[in-house]
Structures are given as C-alpha cells and as structure tokens.
Amino acid sequence: MYRVRRWVVRHARAFELLYAGFEVMLQRSAPLLKRIGYARLEAPMARLERLIKGLLFDCQMCGHCVLSSTGMSCPMNCPKRLRNGPCGGVREDGGCEVKPEMRCVWLDAWEGSRRMKHGDRIHVVQLPLDASLEGTSSWLRVARGEHDAKAGGRR
Amino acid sequence: MKFDDEPVPGYSLPVLPGHVSPGRLERVLRAGRFAVTTEIDPPDSADPAEVLRRAAIFDGYVDAINATDGSGANCHMSSVGVCSLLTRVGYATILQMSCRDRNRIAMQGEILGAAAMGACNLLCLTGDGVQAGDHPHARPVFDLDSPSLLEMARRMRDESCFESGRPIDSPPRMFLGAAANPFVPPRASRAQRLAKKVAAGARFIQTQYCFDVAVLRDFMAEVGDLGLLEGPDRVHVLVGMGPLPSARSARWVRDNVPGIYIPDAVIRRLEGASNQREEGARLCRDILQEVREIEGVSGAHIMAYRQETTVAHIIEETGVLEGRVPWYPGRDNPTELNPESPEAAGELPAAASS
DSSP, X not given: OHHHHHHHHHTHXXXXXXXXXXXXXXXXXXXXXXXXXXXXXXXXXXXXXXXXXXXXXXOOOOSSOOGGGTTTOOGGGSTTOOSSSOOTTOOTTSBOSSOTTSBOXXXXXXHHHHHSTTGGGGGSOOOOOOGGGTTSOHHHHXXXXXXXXXXXXXX | OOOTTOOOTTSOOXXXXXOOOSOHHHHHHHTTOOEEEEEEOOOSSSOHHHHHHHXXXXXXXXXXXXXXXXXXXXXOSOHHHHHHHHHHTTOOEEEEEESSSOOHHHHHHHHXXXXXXXXXXXXXXXXXXXXXXXXXXSOOOOSSOHXXXXXXXXXXXXXXXXXXSOBOSSOOOOEEEEEEOTTSSOGGGHHHHHHHHHHTTOOEEEEEEOOOHHHHHHHHHHHHHTTTTSSTXXXXXXXXXXXXXXXXXXXXXXXXXXTOOOOHHHHHHHHTOSSHHHHHHHHHHHHHHHHHTSTTEEXXXXXXXXXXXXXXXXXXXXXXXXXOOOOOTTSSOGGGOOTTSTTTTTSSOOSSOO
C-alpha cells in the first residue's frame, strides 16, 4: 500500500534496526530451517514474505531484497526497476516520469537513507539482478548466508 | 587537433598509454582541450546516405557525434547502425545505449558488434519510459540500469568477460560515459548519483540540457568536492545545451519532455525578443560562454534538433575550439571526403581547412 510504504520510509531508522535484528534471528535459526528443509519451506515462506513485505513495502518479490541499501524504499516499485538511483525524468514536484501521481521511489529512498545509520550503502553500485530469483524467498537466502548486499543475488 | 598517427578512415587510432579506447574523443579530453560533441537524429529510413548527410553538417566543428538510441522512446534507425555507417568514413561516434529495449544478452552482443565496427565511445543510459514515445504499448525491458550497464561494459573491457563470467577473446576497447541531469529533483543527491556512475566506470558525462547555469555551477562544485575531477581517473563533464526555437516550443518541451528544466526567465527572454529563433541561438551562445568558464567543465554537448546548422555558428562565434579544427573526412586528405558532404558534391568550398 502506497501510504504504508511512505510511512515506512519516514521511519527508516526503526525499520533498519528491526531488519538488522531479524537478519540475526534468521541466521540463528538456520540449523532449524535446514532440518525442516529449505525446499519444503520455500513456497510457504515466499507466500509469507509476499504478504508481509507486500503490505509494508509494496514488495515485488524480486528475490533479492536491497531495502537496507535503499532507504527502506523498494526500488522495484520504480516503473523502470532502477536499483541504482533516480533517472533523469523526475518531475519538478517529485513525481515519477512514468506515473506522475506517484512520488519517485528514489526521492523517498534518498530521504530514508539519510535517516539510517548505514544509509551510505545507497552509494554502492548494485549489480544486475538475477531474474531467476524472482518470486523466491529472500529471507531463506539470508538464513542460508547466500545474500550478498551487492551482487544482484548471485553467489 | 591533428595526431601524428592519423589512420585511414574506418581504422582505429593506436591506444595511447593510460587510455582505454582507440578513439579521438578520449584523446581530446585527456589532453585537456575543450571538447564539443553533438548528436544526430537517426533517420526514420533505411537510407545510409541520409545518415552521412546529417553528419556532414557538423564537419570541422565537433569531436564526436552521438547516435541516439530510440530517443524519447520513439522508433528510429538503430544507434549501432548509425555508428557503423559513420565510422566507415572515419567519424568519431558516441554509441548511445538505453536499457529500455534490450536485455543483457542483446546489449553485450551490440557492444561487441559496435566496437568491431569502430565505435570507441559508449554512453550508457537508462532510457525514457515507453509512455513517452510512439509505442506506449511496448514492453519496457530495463533488465539493467545505467550504473549496472556501465559496470558490465567496464568488466567486458577490463576483465575480458561477459556478465556471466564467460571469457571474451578480444575485449571491446570503449571509452565509457553516462548522462547526468543536475537540473531535476532530487538535486541534493545528483552529484552522488554521478559519483556512482563514475565508480561503475564512466569517464565522461553528457548532461541534460542546461538552461540554468547557477544550478550547474553548484553541481560542478559538489562533483569537485567529491574528488571526481582530479587525477588520471577523473571524469570529464560535457554540458548539454541547445538553441530553443521559440517561447512556445520551450513551453511545450518543458511540459511534455521528461527531464528538461527550463526556468521562467528563459521563456520570458524568448518572448521579449523580436526574433525568437535568433534569441534562442543567442541564449545558447551565452550559456556556452558561461559554462566554459566553470571549473572542471571539459566540453559541451550541443543538441540542436531540427536546427543542426546553428551548431556551427554557435561554436564559431563562441570560439570554444580555440582555433582547433576537429577531424572530419577530407580534412587532411581530400580523397577521404564524406560522399554525402556538400564538398563532395562540389557545392561549397571546404568549411574549414587544417
């Protein structure tokens, strides 16, 4: 939801902390998740992720979450799916070139990143996205230790 | 600028030590000369002569010619096609590549093909959204974005491998560039955005149309503060500009073309003029004069849609080339003329001599 995701960006610092804690929790529960079986968990976890992240961030399930590098504003809501910053078409009122009624997600990302402790991660060049990860759980990937903040989801 | 090692048109120059490409543009920029580039509008046609005719307009005035890639999301001849035609007679080209229409497989193939055809400069662009052009129902691709395209091209060149990691036998030796638009929001982070493109491999930048020199001056100061304008890995900023034909069209551009910022003062100045077209050209000259004085600016990129002949006047009257005559087919050797140039047709004497 548009309003919720704007609210999240305004509270990017809190969500950064929440996410950092959640990441540790995921990594700690790795042995348990492994015992249950990642393959068995994939579908229900992806559904859960779609539900929660969809509500909070309008998550598009790209499978390679970079929210903590983008001010908690999901870059996949950009109609050009830009993961490295705003295009040159941002309107004078901050509206998106393609969808004028939507504020540029990168304006939000920049503001959100300024509120975060590790906001400077926004300067790291994000490599091309691995399209084969679309629709899969990025949380399980974090648990497996396969999530690289930069490499487009590829190991 | 004449090099001792000028080759036969269509063949590459030797790559100088510390350079990455066999092209003229990199040489001019790294030599610290004020460079001038322009763009040609690829024709809606399969006629090669049309491309050469459009290029001949700039003979003796520009260091490189951009071939746009479906600009404004409108369909035209491909940029690789245009570059290939131009490099055959020796022109220095800047291949524009937008992420809108192709995935990484197609783009890497095109980079190799274009480099093989003698294109030495690659401008990596995100691209306008499809809604802006004549095919709004097309599927936008955006597999990459401008920084990830730069990074991919840089790796192809420096590490001789595809994005997949598979090796390339002979890498594309291209001077990489990107666009910057300091004139639109979020202005506070535009210099940082440029820094990201430089980190990804851009060594030259062509900006969007500049109609507000004060904004550009602040932007350049910020870019300088980030340390991007020093050392062998510095970035060369070419400021975009062009003549506006009238106040009415300036308004239309402002309202309809994404990313072009035209302040009210500019529109008022045009409205107040008795000859708006002349005033538009004068405004462009004034901007060029101001911009060349800004610390760290390496050149100008003059875009004159449907006013291509004005470019020569603007360059001549401002004297930005400082007496230099950029290479063009026939400059040094009359047998190398662009077959579609007025000189080849015997219509006019040479526009400029070496």
